[in-house]
Amino acid sequence: MTLELTAKCNFRCPYCYCVWHEYPALAKPELDAAGWMTVLDKCAADGVDDILFTGGEALLRHDLFDILGYARRVLPKARLSLFTNAGRLDETLIKKFKRRKIHLATSLQGLQTYGAMTGTRRSYKRLLAVVARASELKWPIAVSMTVTKANIHEAADMFVAAALSGASTIQVGPVILAGRAAACQELMISHDEWEEVKQRIRALPDAHVPYTFCDEFICFCRSDTPKALLEKWGDKNHKPCPAGKDFGVIGPNGLYRTCLHSLPKEV
Amino acid sequence: MMKLSKKNAARQSAIHRAIASGKTLGGLLVGLTAATVVGGCKEASPSRTQGSYPRSQQQANATNEDTEEFVTGGAIAEPEPEPTQVKPNAVRERQDKEIVLGGKPLPPSAPPLPQDQYRVKGGDTLTKIAKTHGTTVAELKRLNGFDDVRANKLIAGEIIKVPQSKTNAVREVQGKDFLLRGEPLAPPSQSNAVNEDRSKTPSVKGKFPSKK
Numbered sequence: 001m002t003l004e005l006t007a008k009c010n011f012r013c014p015y016c017y018c019v020w021h022e023y024p025a026l027a028k029p030e031l032d033a034a035g036w037m038t039v040l041d042k043c044a045a046d047g048v049d050d051i052l053f054t055g056g057e058a059l060l061r062h063d064l065f066d067i068l069g070y071a072r073r074v075l076p077k078a079r080l081s082l083f084t085n086a087g088r089l090d091e092t093l094i095k096k097f098k099r100r101k102i103h104l105a106t107s108l109q110g111l112q113t114y115g116a117m118t119g120t121r122r123s124y125k126r127l128l129a130v131v132a133r134a135s136e137l138k139w140p141i142a143v144s145m146t147v148t149k150a151n152i153h154e155a156a157d158m159f160v161a162a163a164l165s166g167a168s169t170i171q172v173g174p175v176i177l178a179g180r181a182a183a184c185q186e187l188m189i190s191h192d193e194w195e196e197v198k199q200r201i202r203a204l205p206d207a208h209v210p211y212t213f214c215d216e217f218i219c220f221c222r223s224d225t226p227k228a229l230l231e232k233w234g235d236k237n238h239k240p241c242p243a244g245k246d247f248g249v250i251g252p253n254g255l256y257r258t259c260l261h262s263l264p265k266e267v
Numbered sequence: 268m269m270k271l272s273k274k275n276a277a278r279q280s281a282i283h284r285a286i287a288s289g290k291t292l293g294g295l296l297v298g299l300t301a302a303t304v305v306g307g308c309k310e311a312s313p314s315r316t317q318g319s320y321p322r323s324q325q326q327a328n329a330t331n332e333d334t335e336e337f338v339t340g341g342a343i344a345e346p347e348p349e350p351t352q353v354k355p356n357a358v359r360e361r362q363d364k365e366i367v368l369g370g371k372p373l374p375p376s377a378p379p380l381p382q383d384q385y386r387v388k389g390g391d392t393l394t395k396i397a398k399t400h401g402t403t404v405a406e407l408k409r410l411n412g413f414d415d416v417r418a419n420k421l422i423a424g425e426i427i428k429v430p431q432s433k434t435n436a437v438r439e440v441q442g443k444d445f446l447l448r449g450e451p452l453a454p455p456s457q458s459n460a461v462n463e464d465r466s467k468t469p470s471v472k473g474k475f476p477s478k479k
Contacts, residue, residue, distance in 0.1 A: 023420070023422060023425075025422060025425040025426075025427075026422065026425065028426075029426065090269070091269065091270075111286050112286065125279070125283060126269070128279060128282065129269035129271060129279060130269055132269070132271055132275040132278070132279060133269045133270070133271055133275075135275070136271065136272055136275060156291065156292070156293060157285075157286065157291055157292040157293075160282075160292035160293060160295060160296055161282050161286075161292055163296070164278055164281075164282060164292070164295060164296070165275075165278070165279070165282070166275070204293050204296055205293065205296040206296070207296055253425075253426065255424045255425075256424075263422060264422055264423050264424040264425070
């Protein structure tokens with residue numbers, strides 16, 4: 001179960017898949033801490049054993065640790081994870097997450113293209129330093145990478161940089177046609193380019209880090225995707241979005257969706 | 268900047284130098300493997316590289332401990348192409364695709380709403396909502412800042428603003444919410460009238476405008 005704690009974000013990634021970029025009404029009004037605690041109660045009652053907290057940028061919530069603390073109390077044995085862009089993550093926070101056994105995941109959007117891919121003036125250097133410090137603190141961070149037209153030339157280097165910095169696991173995937181990416185399709189790579197990226201990463205020397213590829217370019221949970229786009233991006237991967245199975249998302253306003261890219265029932 | 272140990276600081280510097288000079292970083296991995304092999308460090312066991320995902324924290328730590336031998340004496344080992352000793356990274360690829368799994372999906376929840384808000388349901392249209400709340404479509408569009416396009420893109424479950432209830436009909440639609448709050452239900456006659464009215468409204472499902 002994924003809980004999107006907020007739609008607010010301090011990054012402006014042009015390929016962000018969050019659906020409220022297409023339908024802003026899905027993000028408002030945001031649940032308060034009490035609302036999320038109610039959701040967590042339901043999760044506990046339903047036997048959910050794996051929760052990912054995300055956003056937007058969850059670290060922008062001032063009551064984040066109230067929610068996480070409550071989650072740990074009502075779900076003492078569940079695996080709890082937090083996905084963050086790491087813009088605000090520092091050593092103090094990493095230690096707090098470690099104490100609460102909240103696993104961490106972040107995304108490396110590029111190296112030289114990091115600023116452009118995040119819509120900020122930030123550098124990849126801080127992110128790698130955070131990943132490295134977390135590894136030193138024995139609470140390593142999982143890293144995900146999104147391959148775009150802009151950063152495809154350094155995709156393998158991004159992988160190596162994450163691995164050398166001590167990422168616990170690495171997930172690599174292409175841009176998914178949802179959210180901002182729906183209006184920014186020029187960033188999407190082709191199937192052939194994606195296969196080439198995979199081959200380049202596979203051909204690297206052993207990086208001593210488990211990794212996985214996400215092959216989805218398009219989410220078949222979305223019934224509003226035009227047929228032409230389905231044919232263009234879905235021709236080699238005619239399978240449902242893996243997130244749609246044994247998975248669920250609660251959006252910032254408390255609405256349930258089947259996956260990160262899908263919408264609530266349309267009318 | 269984050270304070271790092273000497274080992275990691277040297278490793279980060281090597282990454283930055285390689286990027287700044289336009290070199291690919293793959294060579295650093297060759298250095299890592301070569302240093303590991305030359306230094307006699309224990310390689311990761313197959314069980315560590317092929318376990319199920321997500322792996323445990325202990326495994327993660329163990330792998331990181333393996334890589335601690337990457338830098339010796341604060342210097343990055345030079346790339347040494349030794350094909351026979353270098354494993355392709357493909358052995359690390361995981362076949363399972365889901366990164367965060369587990370638990371049953373929750374049913375859609377409907378927290379109680381104030382009377383000046385309304386949660387859109389399947390089959391609703393602005394016209395119908397306006398009628399139910401004793402107002403007009405124009406008023407609803409004004410309240411919610413909808414233009415014509417957005418007015419035709421109602422999504423089931425989204426919450427829109429409505430004028431303070433002029434009829435009791437809204438209570439019937441959200442009867443359960445009121446029950447939870449201990450408030451009285453609407454009279455049955457009015458409730459049935461609303462339901463009957465809704466049943467006559469044709470569903471617009473399938474006419475949802477395509478995303479551009």
